Amino acid sequence: xxxxxxxxxxxxxxxxxxxxxxxxxxxxxxxxxxxxxxxxxxxxxxxxxxxxxxxxxxxxxxxxxxxxxxxxxxxxxxxxxxxxxxxxxxxxxxxxxxxxxxxxxxxxxxxxxxxxxxxxxxxxxxxxxxxxxxxxxxxxxxxxxxxxxxxxxxxxxxxxxxxxxxxxxxxxxxxxxxxxxxxxxxxxxxxxxxxxxxxxxxxxxxxxxxxxxxxxxxxxxxxxxxxxxxxxxxxxxxxxxxxxxxxxxxxxxxxxxxxxxxxxxxxxxxxxxxxxxxxxxxxxxxxxxxxxxxxxxxxxxxxxxxxxxxxxxxxxxxxxxxxxxxxxxxxxxxxxxxxxxxxxxxxxxxxxxxxxxxxxxxxxxxxxxxxxxxxxxxxxxxxxxxxxxxxxxxxxxxxxxxxxxxxxxxxxxxxxxxxxxxxxxxxxxxxxxxxxxxxxxx
Amino acid sequence: xxxxxxxxxxxxxxxxxxxxxxxxxxxxxxxxxxxxxxxxxxxxxxxxxxxxxxxxxxxxxxxxxxxxxxxxxxxxxxxxxxxxxxxxxxxxxxxxxxxxxxxxxxxxxxxxxxxxxxxxxxxxxxxxxxxxxxxxxxxxxxxxxxxxxxxxxxxxxxxxxxxxxxxxxxxxxxxxxxxxxxxxxxxxxxxxxxxxxxxxxxxxxxxxxxxxxxxxxxxxxxxxxxxxxxxxxxxxxxxxxxxxxxxxxxxxxxxxxxxxxxxxxxxxxxxxxxxxxxxxxxxxxxxxxxxxxxxxxxxxxxxxxxxxxxxxxxxxxxxxxxxxxxxxxxxxxxxxxxxxxxxxxxxxxxxxxxxxxxxxxxxxxxxxxxxxxxxxxxxxxxxxxxxxxxxxxxxxxxxxxxxxxxxxxxxxxxxxxxx
Numbered sequence: 109x110x111x112x113x114x115x116x117x118x119x120x121x122x123x124x125x126x127x128x129x130x131x132x133x134x135x136x137x138x139x140x141x142x143x144x145x146x147x148x149x150x151x152x153x154x155x156x157x158x159x160x161x162x163x164x165x166x167x168x169x170x171x172x173x174x175x176x177x178x179x180x181x182x183x184x185x186x187x188x189x190x191x192x193x194x195x196x197x198x199x200x201x202x203x204x205x206x207x208x209x210x211x212x213x214x215x216x217x218x219x220x221x222x223x224x225x226x227x228x229x230x231x232x233x234x235x236x237x238x239x240x241x242x243x244x245x246x247x248x249x250x251x252x253x254x255x256x257x258x259x260x261x262x263x264x265x266x267x268x269x270x271x272x273x274x275x276x277x278x279x280x281x282x283x284x285x286x287x288x289x290x291x292x293x294x295x296x297x298x299x300x301x302x303x304x305x306x307x308x309x310x311x312x313x314x315x316x317x318x319x320x321x322x323x324x325x326x327x328x329x330x331x332x333x334x335x336x337x338x339x340x341x342x343x344x345x346x347x348x349x350x351x352x353x354x355x356x357x358x359x360x361x362x363x364x365x366x367x368x369x370x371x372x373x374x375x376x377x378x379x380x381x382x383x384x385x386x387x388x389x390x391x392x393x394x395x396x397x398x399x400x401x402x403x404x405x406x407x408x409x410x411x412x413x414x415x416x417x418x419x420x421x422x423x424x425x426x427x428x429x430x431x432x433x434x435x436x437x438x439x440x441x442x443x444x445x446x447x448x449x450x451x452x453x454x455x456x457x458x459x460x461x462x463x464x465x466x467x468x469x470x471x472x473x474x475x476x477x478x479x480x481x482x483x484x485x486x487x488x489x490x491x492x493x494x495x496x497x498x499x500x501x502x503x504x505x506x507x508x509x510x511x512x513x514x515x516x517x518x519x520x521x522x523x524x525x526x527x528x529x530x531x532x533x534x535x536x537x538x539x540x541x542x543x544x545x546x547x548x549x550x
Numbered sequence: 551x552x553x554x555x556x557x558x559x560x561x562x563x564x565x566x567x568x569x570x571x572x573x574x575x576x577x578x579x580x581x582x583x584x585x586x587x588x589x590x591x592x593x594x595x596x597x598x599x600x601x602x603x604x605x606x607x608x609x610x611x612x613x614x615x616x617x618x619x620x621x622x623x624x625x626x627x628x629x630x631x632x633x634x635x636x637x638x639x640x641x642x643x644x645x646x647x648x649x650x651x652x653x654x655x656x657x658x659x660x661x662x663x664x665x666x667x668x669x670x671x672x673x674x675x676x677x678x679x680x681x682x683x684x685x686x687x688x689x690x691x692x693x694x695x696x697x698x699x700x701x702x703x704x705x706x707x708x709x710x711x712x713x714x715x716x717x718x719x720x721x722x723x724x725x726x727x728x729x730x731x732x733x734x735x736x737x738x739x740x741x742x743x744x745x746x747x748x749x750x751x752x753x754x755x756x757x758x759x760x761x762x763x764x765x766x767x768x769x770x771x772x773x774x775x776x777x778x779x780x781x782x783x784x785x786x787x788x789x790x791x792x793x794x795x796x797x798x799x800x801x802x803x804x805x806x807x808x809x810x811x812x813x814x815x816x817x818x819x820x821x822x823x824x825x826x827x828x829x830x831x832x833x834x835x836x837x838x839x840x841x842x843x844x845x846x847x848x849x850x851x852x853x854x855x856x857x858x859x860x861x862x863x864x865x866x867x868x869x870x871x872x873x874x875x876x877x878x879x880x881x882x883x884x885x886x887x888x889x890x891x892x893x894x895x896x897x898x899x900x901x902x903x904x905x906x907x908x909x910x911x912x913x914x915x916x917x918x919x920x921x922x923x924x925x926x927x928x929x930x931x932x933x934x935x936x937x938x939x940x941x942x943x944x945x946x947x948x949x950x951x952x953x954x955x956x957x958x959x960x961x962x963x964x965x966x967x968x969x
Contacts, residue, residue: 154577155908195836199826203894206901223905252835256842262794263862268689369792371685402631403610403622413618416678419686439686471627478580478629478648485578486908 136494136504137328141335143343144316148494148504149331150323152487158324159223159487160233161495162240165317166347167218169285169430175304176285177292179213179312181257182305183220186211188249190242195249198235207232215286216429217499218312223488226325230334237338243309250302257297261289268368268439269420272376272537275364279535280378280433282358315339317346321495321504323487355431363536367543373442374539375449378433379529381425384500389427390513391521392434392529396425397472398464398522399455400436406458407436410451417444417451429500434529442541449536459526463519476514560917561926564759566738566767571917571926572754573746575910581652581747582910584644585663586918589735591711592639592774597722600715601731603636604680604723609643610634611672613661618672624658625651632658636713639776639852640922646911649748653757656745660761663736673725680720687714691793691962695860698787698960699799703856707778738762740770744918747910776853778803784956786872793964795842796868800875800959801858804951807850807925813935814943815848815857820895821887821944822846822879823859827894829878830859840867840874852923857951858959868961876957883948892941899936 139147167179187210188195202209209222209232220240224232264270274289281287291297320339322331357380382388400407400423411421421438436456438448464472484490490507497506562570590602610632611618625632630647643663647655687693697712704710715723743762745754780803805811823830823846834841844861859875906912920928928935 157904157908196827196832200890200894203825203827203898204890206897208901208905225901225904252839255839259795259842259862259864265794266689266691266792268686370689372682372689402626404619404626409619412679414675416675417682419679419683440682441685471623474629474648475626479631481578481629481648482580482631482646482909482911485580485910486905488905488908 138504141315143339144314144318144346145339145342146319146498147335148319148321148498149328150321150490150494151325151328152323152490153325155487156226156325157223157487158226158229158322158326159491160221160323161319161321161491162220163319163495163499164218164313164346165216165349165499166312167213168215168288168290169352170312170347171285171288173283173285173288173296175292175296175300176288177257177261177290177297178300178304178308179218180291181253181297181300182308182312183211183213183218184253184257185245185250185305186239186243186309188253189244189246190238191244192242193235193238195246198239201235202232205232207235209236213290215290219495221488221492229324229326230330233334234338240313241339241342243306245302245305245309247302250305254297254300257291258294261291261294261297264289264291265368268370268372268374268539269437271366271368272374272437272539275366276376276378276433276435276535276537279360279364279537280357280380281355281431284353284355286355286428286431312347314344314346315342316344319495319498319504321491321498323491323494352430357431358535359533360535363538365538365540367540370539370541372439373445373541374437374439375445375452376435376437376537377449377452378435378535379532381432381434381529383429383431384427384502385429388521388525388528390510391517391525392425394469394472394476394514394517395459395522395526396423396434397475398468399423399459401472401475406455407452410455411438411448415447415451417441417448421448427500433535442543445538456526456530460523460530461527463523466519469517469519469522473514473517477511480511561921562755564738564763566763566765568738568762568765569742569921569926570755570758570762571742571744571746571914571921572751572758573913573917574749574751574754575746576748578910579649579748580646580910581649581655581745581749582644582646582914583652583656583659584642584744584914584918585659586640586642586742586744586922587663587736588639588740588770588922589641589731590637590639591713592708592776593731593735593771594708594711597719598727598731599711599719600680600713601723601727602641602735603713603715604676604720605728605731606634606636606641606643607676607680608668608673608728609662609666611676612667612669613665614667615661615665616658618669621658621662625655628654630655638709638711638713640919642915642918642922644911644914652749652754656757657761664762664765666732668725668729670725673728677720677723680714681717684714684717684720691791691797694789694791695797695799695960695962698789698962699801699858702785702787702958702960703801703803704778704854705781707776707853708774709776709778709851709853709856734771737768737770738765739768742918742922744914744921746914746917773852776851777806778854780955781958782956785958787960789960789962790965791962793962795964796863796865797962798861798863798868798871798959799858800872800957801856802952802955802957804848804855804857804947806854807852807923807928811943811947812850812855812928813932814939814947815855816899817892817895817936817939818944818947819846819848819857820898821891822882824895824898827891829882829891830875833878834861834871834874838874840871865963868963872957872959872961879948879952879957883945883952886945887941889941892939892944896936896939900933903933
């Protein structure tokens, strides 16, 4: 462990000027670069792997609903060729290094990640930076990826959870980008042209506001030099969050009831909930654990263990920058759907009215802590959490202090939060299997 | 590259025959505890199909010491997670937990696995849960593809069985059948206990002896015949069902786990379908644009293994796909592979192996799987064996297993009433 220190100054990194550098007691070193990129290095010495994460804010949030799926398609085609490498060259070079990498477009950011054996990191990152900055969007590759994405959109209809969840998001968030499917629709993707991708790349793949995290055993100086070489000429202002359309949770007139060709029936129920920056964020995370965390949770026990009503039943509360939802779901038999829904609502009433015991609260905090630790075993996951907290606005150090916030949650916080959330009218989506009266999907 | 070479002597056998692997590592304050039983779908018949999986569910339903809810609560309230999985020839149970709860967690795991009480009311409730699980599985077109593929590739061995069973067998299952399966297979000679993580080796062994050492020594039942004679004719099973695209699985049977060519089969499957530069991806997706995705893998069994190519494509392209795949593999068999493409495959496999070692759970799973199947030394020598694989070995594999056996498989087509 290195002594705590903080330094500020200007360090020349090739073409990149490091404006400020600081490190904390856990050896995390943060460098704010002149081009607006934040580089966070977390040294790890117990293995020979280097992992990186690059999160660029915006992405889907910037998409017009009429162009939903554009970020997703752009990321796919970025990997298919650069101004100096064909897709085949990229594949051969990266596979010869054993370099595993990828990218995706999420609600709040576009992300890229990779991991490789430490001594191969410089070569791997050089190829990655070429993909990031110099994609050529070859016409033929564009057509292939567009066709594949259109097929993915169709194939999602085979998965009952996805069918229910995409419908739920639409009901919850309306025309806000959070309400659109990340991969777009057959209509929006079908209209896309190759030039849309290069224009979108110029607009959204910008360093200002972006976060690069490296985790591994590389000497920091080596990474510094590498970044200067690879990203030295990356410039451009990033996304302006103030231009973001306001998120107004929608009020559902009546529950959605859809018939689809599945054997199972599916119930999904959601309540609008706080953004990641919300005062009650840690309380809602704790509430989610108390209600649906694991096999001993009341939700699992009530619906599955003591009633045998479902195989799949759980709850979740996704962390989003501008607003979220508390979601419960279960796959069940059509005839049991009312009973499942009734049991879920009874549980929510209990949490709203009766404070949880101190022992239950202590146990749920241990559950959160244990699972958080277990999810920090790989360099890749450590990098992901670091970039994620930073991008969502809580700061990279929240990876350390999140658990303190959870520890500070009281049973009254949980009850108050449950009452606030669950007194709202829920958004309900029910997927029904075909029946004699209604044999086919609409 | 790190390897598990240093752990080669980690397998110890208790006096009752239970094999134990303990790997001490204090990087994270966590420990993974796993129990592996050599019991799965191959140990069932047409009437008892699904019993091993049902049994796995019932082991969390009560012991003389703990009720159903208390088992999961004892683990989760200390910050851990508990779960289990059943496969063709293995069932395993695990608890991953903060290391300060090691003793209590291992006691829960031992209690659940060794002393289940199978409460009658819990048995009936769990039957309903599994029937729901079957419906959920039926909603996935790839489940039908997998079932069809195994039926065609393994006409004479129990590898064709469905792990989850069928609606009919689960509806007719009795508590007595479950208990008989437990009595026969959850015995000392058929069990592996693995501990990886932040616990002193001596302390871990002491706990394992205390909790598992009192199980009477008992031999496992004889294994069923797990060797599939080569097919004499090619067969392609056509399945029509609600789906949005076509799914294709074709392949041929391969070497058993104790065959030294096992690792070469991993290299072969990676060269053929393991990444963007692989033969199948390059030709079928990039050049001919016949598929949206394609990959291949070698599935390890104690008996006859399985090489499979799996693809997703437009229904109108599915009919010609098996022949295209056949031609690509034939061309490889005739003209071989370049040293570069073999080196790339080995590099990918080494990285994947290294990354899989980052978690204690990942390490414990590898040790449990291979030790339970009687081949624990493969964990220690996997990377070295990879280094020894040559281009000629892959061609030789194709001549032995591809040329002499008829490639067969299954195709799922969307029916008229798709989702």
